[in-house]
Amino acid sequence: MNSSSKTDTLLLANVSRRGLLKGLGAAGALVLAARWDLVAADVPKYGADAMPNGWVDNPNVFISLATDGKVTIVNHRAEMGQGIRTSIVMVIADEMGADWSEVKVKQALADEARYGNQNTDGSRSMRHFFEPLRRCGAAARTMLEQAAAQQWQVAVTDCKTTVHQVVHTPTGRTLSFGELATRASELAVPERQALTLKTPDQWRYINKQPEQFPQGTTEKTGQPMAIDGRDIVSGKAVYGADIILDNMLFAVIARPPVYGASLQSVDASAALKVTGVVKVVQLPTASMPSAFAPLGGVAVVADSTWAAMKGRNALSIEWDNRSAGDNAHYDSVAFKAAMEAESLKPGKVARSTGNIEHALEHADRRLVASYYAPHMAQAPMEPPVAIVQIEGDRAEAWAPVQNPQATRAGIAGRLSLKPENVTVHSTLLGGGFGRKAKPDFVFEAADLSRIMAGRPVRVQWSREDDLHHGFFHTVSLDRLEAALNDAGKVTGWRHRSLSPSIMSLFAPDSGHMSDMELAQGIRNMPFDIPAIQQESGEAMAHLRIGWFRSVYNIPHAFAIQSFVAELAAAAGRDHREFLLELLGPDRQIDPRSQNESWNYREDPKHYPIDTARYRGVIERATHAAGWHSSSGSQRGPRRGLGLAVHHSFMSYAAVVMDVAVSNRGEVTIHRVDIAFDCGPQVNPERIRSQLEGACLMGIGIALMTQITTAEGKVQQDNFHNYLVPRNSQAPIEIHIHPVNDQLNVPIGGAGEPGLPPVAPALCNAIFAATGQRIRTLPVADQLQTAGATVNSRDNGHAVS
Template sequence: MIHEAQTMADLANPTVEAGPSALANVSRRAMLGGMGALVLALSWRDPARADDKKDEPKKYGADAMPHGWQDDPKVFVAIQPDGTVTVTCHRAEMGQGVRTSIAFVVADELEADWAKVKVAQAWGDEARFGNQDTDGSRSLRHFFPHLRHAGAAARAMLVQAAAKQWGVPAGEVKAENSVLTHAKSKRTLGYGEVAAAAAELPVPARESVVLKKPEAFRYIGKGKIGLIDNHDFTTGRAMYGIDTRLEGMLYALVARPPVFGGKVKSVDDSEAKKVAGVVKIFTIDAPEIPSEFQPIGGVAIIAKNTWAATKARDALKITWDDGPNAGYDSVAFRGELEKAARAPGKVVRDQGDVAGAMAKAKTKLEAEYFVPHLVQAPMEPPAATVRIKDGFCEVWACTQAPQATHDRLAKKLNLPADKVRVNVTLLGGGFGRKSKPDYVLEAALCSQAVDGAPVKLIWTREDDLHHGYYHTISVERLEAGLDDKGMPVAWLHRSAAPTIGSIFAPDPKHELPFELGMGLTNTPFAVPNIRLENPAADAHVRIGWFRSVSNIPHAFAIQSFVAELAHAAGRDPKEYLLALIGPDRVIDPTTIGDVWNYGEDPARYPIETARLRKVIEAAAKGIGWGRKMPKGTGLGIAGHYSFVTHTAVAAEVAVGPKGEVQVKRVDIAVDCGPQVNPERIRSQMEGAVVMGMGLALSAEITFKDGRAQQNNFDGYEITRIDAAPKEIHVHLLPNPDFNAPLGGVGEPGVPPVAPAIANAIFAATGRRIRQLPIRDQLSA
């Protein structure tokens, strides 16, 4: 079908200052301009995905899986008369390079000159663009074949238009580098010269579109293309949510309940009203628990500038009713989780006879591992600007979930769906926090409170750490019964952690299938008797997804325990891990308890132990596994399967005389299937290593009296540049078959980092790390 495409530049009011540069490199007016531009909207049906809307976890139940996901993802291709090609990106850019990767997949099949390619950002409209949630490491995993077809179909239409103009068979026309050539007559046409004519042609049927052969790729898999936004990034011209400027804009902050589930008991705003520039102060009602993505309540300050809003918020005198979580103490709660993990829990996988095998085992080992609350802490905190004018709500926000944002705004403001527009800016990091649009709803309520005037609401870093959606706290207890060769004949794992489901459903006690399927129920070890249990656990804070989600505690515990078993058996940790994985085999995750499998068809996305073995071997080879290490240094290794990708990390650490840990080198190996954009894969893996180091060494959120104790980056410590490894080596296992399924990239690199570091510390010092973060454990 053919219709008019819109871009981010067309969405902004003429008075909008979209930062130094807008996300769209071309406006609709310039795109169409009355000169006849080609605008192709290519649609398809994709039954390959299972429902993975994380905001509706009830659909993850075993009774609902697997079932086909049906939608009409659309890729827009526009060609201007001057030959400029604009690709509309339907996923949010938050540093992972998705705008570049989506554009160059389309451009490659289109045979476009990369120098003439631009990107426009899609607004929130799932009916038009397909699923837009940027999470789960699935942007290219799900859309790569469709992006290829979009580009190839556009190329076919251009070829057909040129052939018609020349009166020659389409088979004699060649498209290359934005030029159409008829070799026999030596005639050429630029893409822009036939765009209008091509636009009049019907879009070819999907099955008739001829894709390029991989050997003809110019961009896909080559790793030679930098970020399309790189100039804007490096010159400060890139527009993030926090950068939005509208004429007459006001600024807002919110004083939120310090305890989740709390509410305002009384407020004295007399001093706050005296602050020059204050426009309005009002109370946002606290939602019922579960709160889902709703604002958690509090007192909003709207002012003419952020300084006035800040001073006024500081001047508020609020008496809080702390509610049901007033006594939450994360240290004490760890004890509750430990108690739960030491007793039988809900069985989520039961293979063989664990109790019988454990009783007959020659030796038995057990260990408990702890991971604290974590918070995403993106460099750009949550920010949104909302204007409600003439019954139309328009938003500019750094959101990972524009459709969820759109739907909740429409409901909150009681507006028809077509009266809400969510414009997606660049995101200064996300890591899952910006999938939850509570901050956008707050901004909308503020705009509504001042008769629809544009209001920008920003969370401070303190707001972000005190009122976020936290990664769950967890205790992992593992027990193994070993035979006379030191190999396990029985394996028991109890995972106790509050569930993400607690923000959606009242008082859930157990983790959902998608959480259990992140490295627990799909444990791929060749152990004859395995029992996995999930004890009950209450939630006392908002639990949300965090990069890699439940893979973090599961990988830390399992891969650390494997190293402990290897030591008990007197064997090399790498060789023991490979022996535990066992012979090469293809495992259908649903046959061993994982009904979710990352929302993918298990026949297309099985666990392949050969691939897991190869990444472990690649990481070990890269770091020089087995070499003699100086005193106080050691090597550690870990492997993990997540987001349908196999990853392994080998780490070299040095531990100083005062217990200080230095990660000197990390080798990370990844098998994600065909590599669409190797440069971005390497960058993602490097970022995963640095983030994983922070989780291992320093990051944690603790609670006392229901209140988060960390205020800023001085308390919640992420990895700083002086602590980063001097060497990070990324090993990409080749897979040239672009018909094979793609794996995820954004999240799989994080889980193996912490256990690899912990195992390296044991090799260096003989001391086990069983709780994160490590901090000063080694100095005691």
């Protein structure tokens, strides 16, 4: 790609609701910009910003219609495998009446003032943009019908859109979308209140399974392709590492092995002798807290990535760990022990109802258990990569980023440029999971382009770089204590949770989780228990802690759902019935009544905690799995069912695992049933894929995946010791069961909420099969070391 063609994008302008562009080039086209609020106009911004820079719930989505009938829809969100490019097109095309075969997608540049929020995280793309996207398509349909009425000189009420054409219903005359494009471009965009949205029975694409797509929209296989699926599977799709510019340089960086360490000395003489190496550059060490700033180190710039890597291998570097402070002594084993000791002390109270001390003191039985979840790395299949080129007072970047706006603002700040003079092209992401919401790797490329006199520089991270120097999922220690009466009912519940906070990236570390982090599974716990106390213990961060798919819901769901299973066993009760009883009567809980003020930044009036929806997914998953209270959760010798449920990102997920454990400790997952309630399912096929992916990822979290440290250094290097599931460890069957997938509730998230209940369901199934409790993740060799002797039902409860 040469510099003259690198910005070959549609020229789309931000116009007012009453304004309209009259064409794209000489061909002429309707171009529509929609800028509307969320479905509920009274939804306020709720709670403090949970992420740096906050977000704007004010979408700005573009449609263009050429005179040949081709429809181009601009996607303003990051595509990382979740299918948002397809889902956005589905919604707009359906409301517009466009033929799927006549639609294509273009990726938006970074520009939140134009497009609305572009930070693709929090499972909120459809949650926040479904209704505005529908209105965008409906406005285009309305304008086409108005154009047809003008051309025929008839009443607009007699003009109806079918598929890619408008029909005059009294006479049967038709005009294609292409024939109407020019006339429609001369009309004003209708006001929101003038729009009529389609009813669900009129949808052709929304909420449809692949086999339900109308004739002409499927491939020969009978299955619809993702909007860019053919390019992806054929290798034509453009990812970050696919961008090649004229005169481009390539760079890799030797970063400090300890977070906060500085460069003491470097001998680059051998590196400079490597063929292809152009320059060796010392980069400043990031100050702490570092936010998204690069870590610093030594960059090797060369004429190829291979030469840069060979040059980096030839560097002789000494690091100074004094600037890293306690980070230089960070040992994950010792830190686990320290958290366990700290968990015995009273913590900072986050929520308190009833009298927990009285409940525990007067309990007929008490149970105490602690649960540990380690650090993890997002490890997307595509490691970070970015290209930046500077020309005068302008800069242009190409990168697989989840947050293009933060990328744009960060480049502008580092290069002292106006944000409007920075162009960010978001390529396809080969996975993200939160890692690519932090654009430190793009800032590295910007710094090096400036040093190299503006030449385009590509910074490539290796898998080892990604595992050693990422933004890690927090480590967590959760201590739970409960009181049971003589009827086996829970009368008191204390949860003390310790985790380093993501907020340590942006401000001096308080040692305690933020409100946002405590909200994820702890404060929004729905159980109907008379006395509840939830506390946050102190745990300081010694790595860069960052977002990871489902974030703090993972350890909190593991602890709570494992503890519920332990309580059921201690009470001699069926786990399913015990869990349903804990939920209490069907009710909608305002999270603010539980001292939970974040609520994923959604208005509690529209998104309460709904115990009926909890109950719905539990009953659906257990019914599908064949769970019967009379027979319990054991399926046979060393085989059993495990259950877990969780609410996150405004959705509800329940998982039942059917698991067998051999005498050698090998785990076989025969079947997984996932019941999922996210409200309306815009793209059920992609939701199914997201849940299947969450299932596999959760299995890895449960069985094998972890980051460990010694002397401040990450010990894992690649997938040989940072373990993720292989095909042989995948479930034999995965069944997805949609629940409540109609428009009677607001839409929820889909990318993340399927993950948290997977690990506890699996560990509960292991107990059902073997009698051994798993309180420390990952399982790793815990079952193997126990051997064939693990068969009794005595699992070491701390019961009195």
